[in-house]
Structure formats: C-alpha cells, structure tokens
Amino acid sequence: MxxxxxxxxxxxxxxxxxxxxxxxxxxxxxxxxxxxxxxxxxxxxxxxxxxxxxxxxxxxxxxxxxxxxxxxxxxxxxxxxxxxxxxxxxxxxxxxxxxxxNRVEFYPDTLAALQRLAARVPLAALSNGNADLSRIGVHVHFAFQLGAREHGAPKPIASIFHAACARLEVAPAQVLHVGDDIDMDVVGAHHAGLRTCWLNRENLAWPRDDVRPDLQFASLAALADWLDAQHQQEEVAA
CATH class of the missing domain: 1.20.120.1600 (Four Helix Bundle (Hemerythrin (Met), subunit A))
Structure with missing residues (x-):
C-alpha cells in the first residue's frame, strides 16, 4: 500500500x-x-x-x-x-x-530502525506509560515525547493523537501511528484520522472486521524498509 x-x-x-x-x-x-x-x-x-x-x-x-x-x-x-x-x-x-x-532491553531491530525512520521523517513518541526517553538514551531520534500524563488523557482518546499532530504541524491523514496494541494504537489512531501500522511481532491474526490497519509488519525494520521504498518512489516521480 x-x-x-x-x-x-x-x-x-x-x-x-x-x-x-x-x-x-x-x-x-x-x-x-x-x-x-x-x-x-x-x-x-x-x-x-x-x-x-x-x-x-x-x-x-x-x-x-x-x-x-x-x-x-x-x-x-x-x-x-x-x-x-x-x-x-x-x-x-x-x-x-x-x-x-527505564532500564529497557530493545528488540533487536529497534535502534537501527529508529535511526532509519528518523532520517526520513520526524518521529514523536506517544505513550500511555511513563518511560523516559532521555533516561533510556534514544531521545535524539525523536522530535518530542508526549505521554498520557502530560496530555491529561490516554490513548485511545483522539485528543492525544491530535495534540501530537499539532505539535508535528502535520495533518492527521499524513501521520502514521505505529504500535502493538489493537485498541489503543490501531483503532484509536484510526478514529482520530491518522494512518495506522500494527506492529505485530507475534504474527497474530487481526481480530476485527470494522477497522483494519493500513500497514502491518512483524518488525520495525520492515516498516523502515517500507518507508525507504516510499521515499524512493517519490524521488523517481519527482
């Protein structure tokens, strides 16, 4: 797609x-x-x-x-x-x-994929949890981090997605939200008007008929591959 x-x-x-x-x-x-x-x-x-x-x-x-x-x-x-x-x-x-x-063990593909994604488009962290990217050491890849605590409401409420889009200065339809949680991430972002990517590391079957993710990958590296291909197509078209 x-x-x-x-x-x-x-x-x-x-x-x-x-x-x-x-x-x-x-x-x-x-x-x-x-x-x-x-x-x-x-x-x-x-x-x-x-x-x-x-x-x-x-x-x-x-x-x-x-x-x-x-x-x-x-x-x-x-x-x-x-x-x-x-x-x-x-x-x-x-x-x-x-x-x-904040002592995390990244998935094997995470750090390299973050670097690749951040080289293509601005990244924002959007989480209901209380992880601190500065303490973890990967804040350099992100334009900002927005948590449910700072926003005052959690995913899947649309306002937190819209607040992130506003700070990015990008329309929701041109923002891709990536996450593992079906309801919080995929369904929530879909109803807020964002594009969605289900990070399905366990190769599960999608359980809903009313909403489907725009993209589905088993790793962040696969998403980075997709984004690279998108940008190459745009460069050729230009």
Missing amino acids: SFPIRAITLDLDDTLWPFAPIGARVEQVLHDWLAANCPRTAAEFPILRMRELRDELNAQHPHLVHDFSAMRRMTLERAMQLAGDDPVHVDAAFEAFFAER
Whole structure:
C-alpha cells in the first residue's frame, strides 16, 4: 500500500522494547529498596499486597488512572503511612523504581530502525506509560515525547493523537501511528484520522472486521524498509 507519510508517532512499551521483563523486575527492585530503607513498609506490603493497594487507590482516583507515576507515588505514600514509616522516603523509593523502569532491553531491530525512520521523517513518541526517553538514551531520534500524563488523557482518546499532530504541524491523514496494541494504537489512531501500522511481532491474526490497519509488519525494520521504498518512489516521480 502506498500513501504519503510526513511524520510518525510511535508507541513505546511492547513496540520498541518488551515490557514484560521490566514489569517482572521493577516490583522486586522496589520491594528490595523498601526492605533496606523502610522495613516496616516492606513487611506489611509485600509485592502482591502493594499491587492490591495500588488497585484500591486506582479505583478511588479514576481521574489519575492515566498518570502511572502519580499513582505509584500515591501508593508508596499510603503504604508508608499505614506501615508507620516516614513518607519522606517516597521520592527516593520512587527513584529506585523509576530507574529500573527505564532500564529497557530493545528488540533487536529497534535502534537501527529508529535511526532509519528518523532520517526520513520526524518521529514523536506517544505513550500511555511513563518511560523516559532521555533516561533510556534514544531521545535524539525523536522530535518530542508526549505521554498520557502530560496530555491529561490516554490513548485511545483522539485528543492525544491530535495534540501530537499539532505539535508535528502535520495533518492527521499524513501521520502514521505505529504500535502493538489493537485498541489503543490501531483503532484509536484510526478514529482520530491518522494512518495506522500494527506492529505485530507475534504474527497474530487481526481480530476485527470494522477497522483494519493500513500497514502491518512483524518488525520495525520492515516498516523502515517500507518507508525507504516510499521515499524512493517519490524521488523517481519527482
């Protein structure tokens, strides 16, 4: 399929790197930090109980459901208060968590593909998560990063896609959104008027009849190949 693309918005977790290894590590790292620095909190709120507390607070504060960092801080503060530790430790505990959250292992094709894509069109990161591209070290490939926390609403709400397009100064129909999540990325971006690419690394079958992605690839490298071919066609036509 051929159509003009002047910018790309990219999801992060499970698009540039797998999230499961991060999710498995961060809670243990945080618990170990609490055990060393806030032992009463660690004893009263082991990993499973801390998850339950976070879920309870999520239910009580639905207006913050898109702000993972705020909810994590709130959970830590509440746990420390209930356990009898000083909440002055919240910032340091969060930093231990956040540093580990941003220790990612890229998919093998990611870094080279990002370089190739960024050489062709402006890239913007568009995520519901709280990864920090500066800490991770790939911010140089992106014009900007827009998260649900900063925007005030998460994908698949159309406004976050439109905000990214406005900052890119490119019409939605000429922006390609790339992500792994069927509803958040493909369906959300489609309804916002963007072109869509489903990054289907597991070779799954597309499950919907009402909406289909404009593109589907098993790797970011394959998308870079497609974009190179698009630009070569444009150069020939010119």
